[in-house]
Structures are given as C-alpha cells and as structure tokens.
Amino acid sequence: MIVFNAEKKIISQSGGCLLSLQFEVKNRELVCLSGDSGTGKTMLLKILSGLVKPENAFIQVNDHVWQDTRNRIFLPPQKRNIGFVFQDYALFPHMSVEENLKFGMRGDKKTLEAVLEIMDLNKLRNLKPVYLSGGQKQRTALARAVLRKPEILLLDEPLSALDMKMRLRLQEKILEIHREFSLTTLMVSHSLKEIMKMGDRVLILKNGKIVRTGKPEKIWKRKKKPIPFPPSESNPRLIPLSSHFY
C-alpha cells in the first residue's frame, strides 16, 4: 500500500500552482494518472521516487516511511525500491542494451535472460540505443526498470512516442510485466483508450490537485457527477499537509 501526501510549489508553462496531492494505492494495483500538461503528473512520479524534494510530504510504502518532512525522514532514490521508465527512456547512449539492463540489475543471469526473452530483446542485446527504434527503446527501458526488482513501477508516458500498432503491443507487455512481477504500477497517460484498457483506477489531476478518481470505465461513463476527492477524510494521513503547517 502506498500512502502519498505531498505539497510542492510548481512552475509550469501554464503558470505556477501549489501541487497538493493525497492518495492511496493498493498493492498490485495499476493506477493511471491523467490530466492536462503541467498539472503535476511527472512531478508526482519524481516526488514518489525521491528525485524531487517537496516542501511538505508524507510517503509510506507498506511499513516503510520513505519521506516525512515533519520528522526529517528522507529516503534517497537509490534506497527506494522503484523502477522508473522515463518519457525519453533515458537509456545510457554509451552502453549496449545488455549493459543498460545490467547497470542497476538485482538478480542473476537467469533473470536477465528471462526478461530479455519476455521483452523480445535477445537479438538486440549488443546494440547501442542509437540503433534502436522507439518501441525497442521502450522495451529496453521497461526491462531495465523491471530488472531492478522494484516494489513500485513508475511509467512516465511510456507509449506516447509510439505508433498505434507498437502501442497496442507494448500495452500488453506492460500488463504482462505488471502481473508477472506482482508490481504496483503508476502510469502517466493521456490516452483514454489506454487508461480504459490498462488502468485498475485513474487519478485525474487539474492545477496540481486530484479532482477525480475511480475505475476508468465508471469515470468516463458517469460524467454528470464527479467523484469527490479525497474519498475518505476519515484517514488522517490523507489530510493536506499544509493544514497542519499553516
């Protein structure tokens, strides 16, 4: 279970706003993050991974507190058990596919071979990223993140740069990986179809806040009544932190 409660001032193309996000994610859930550009989706992933430090935050994953600004607890990204697939894939250009996969790998050669097989990367293992297509790069980035044996998989618009055929193929791959490795996954996506197909739940962000949440099919069928958020104010860990501070 992820408990996420964070606040950070952000400046985007559409101006500045206070990011104030409170939500929970159950283990093995695949949650999609949707919303306009600059609403804080990528920032949310970066805060969760420890790459960005928010002003106020309480982040707990299962029994471990990853961040608690009030008690000055901060677990660096290196110690958070996450796999991150960046929007630009962030493959290391000077390393081959295999070297990229081995870079942060936990586990033995068997696991590496298994992941190479699942992701159809066997024939590409000695190639450098510059010689890979968009889909191949995406698969490599996904494989690299998975080989870290993460508790949480964070995907930042992983399919946005791909054509429809490749997109459909990789949606299946992500779902396969998500189930096979029993991951809790957060995925940023702008595609309604993708969210409908893949997401157990969707969080819709607007101006740095979560404005709607629920099962994707329910959200987009029931347009009249938006589901209020936070869903339960009885959980004290999900009360916006600034109310404690100011």
Place this chain on the structure above:
Amino acid sequence: MDIDLSPFLISFKLAFLTVLILFFIGMALGYFLAFSKSKLKPVFETLLNMPMILPPSVLGFYFLVLFSPDTFINRFFHLSFAFTFEGLLIASVLFNLPFMIQPVYSALKNLPESLSEASYTLGKSKWATFIHVLLPNIKPSVLSGIVMTFAHTVGEFGVVLMIGGNIPGKTRTISIAIYNEMESLNYTKAHLYSGILLVFSFAILLILYLINQKKSRGEIG
C-alpha cells in the same frame, strides 16, 4: 647548427603537468557549475572565466606580486615561486582554467537530466553516476578541453615571461626561446622553432576537428 631542445622539453613538461592537474580541477569545477544551485554561481563563473579576457600581462603581473618575497606565501610558508618552474605551473593552471572548465561545464549542462535521474533510480550514487554515466557521455568535450589546454600552454608567452623570466633550462619555454633567438638576430633558429610550433598547432587543431567530426557523426560519446 646547435639546436637546444630544452625549451621544447620545458614547454611539453609544463603543458603535460598543467593538463594533468586541470583535468581533475576542471571536472570538479565543471560539475559544480553545471549542477550547483548556489546564488553565488554567477560570481564563481565570472571569476573562473576571467583569464579568458584578461591580458596575460595583467595576470602575470599579479602572479609576480603574489609570489614576491614580501607576500604571506613567502613569509609563512617560506615558498618562493617567482622565476621557478613551480611558479610557472601554478600560473599556467590558473591561466588555463576556462579552457578545461568550459567544455566540461557545457557538455554536462547539455546532457539530459533524465540520464542521471535514471542512474539514481537504478541505485547508483552521485559519484558512480558521474564516473559510469556522465563522464563517458562527455568524452569528446573532455578531449577538446585537454587538447585546447595543452596547445594553449605550449604557446603561452606573456604570463610565462613575467612569472618565469627567461632562465635557460629552467623556465625558458619554446615561445620565449623564439623571442630570444629573434632578439639575438638568429633567424634560422627562430624559423626552426616557429616552424615546429606551426606544425604542432596544425596537428593539434586537426585532432580537435577530427574529434568534433566523429562526435557529430555519433561515432564517439
């Protein structure tokens, strides 16, 4: 004709040691400038790039003042650097700072942030990320910095003359030797020394262009 090779040896020794010292300083300061969020960063940047625009004679003059017997360096540490090879080396390192720092700084600044972020999420420390991810991807720029620093040190005249003087076998570098031979009307020797430097400069620039060509083709880095 009696050719004295010591100016070449002194110049190349000076250039080699300058590059060696500046390699480490350049990496550290380039990294600091690229990633620091300090408010004093513009001040550091200006200071480090001062040698680019200051006339060598001005730098040489201040070094000479700093190294003179009255200064605290001499009084407290009993070190006298004026007209010594060590003094020449210190001046050369400071004078060449921007030639090493600038390429490293620009290259690090232009790398996508996601590369280091990916490395951190893969469990690597900042040091491991620098060594295994950032450094291999700025290799051409580091090579440019090394080549430029080396060439600039070999050809430096003003600072060398003011700090090192013109002591044969100690501080007389190749550019000083050319000046010396010309003053003594030994044009044949001056021609020879200049010719060698001309070929050297051409070779250095050619190497630099070849590195850049390979870089743009994506063969390295």
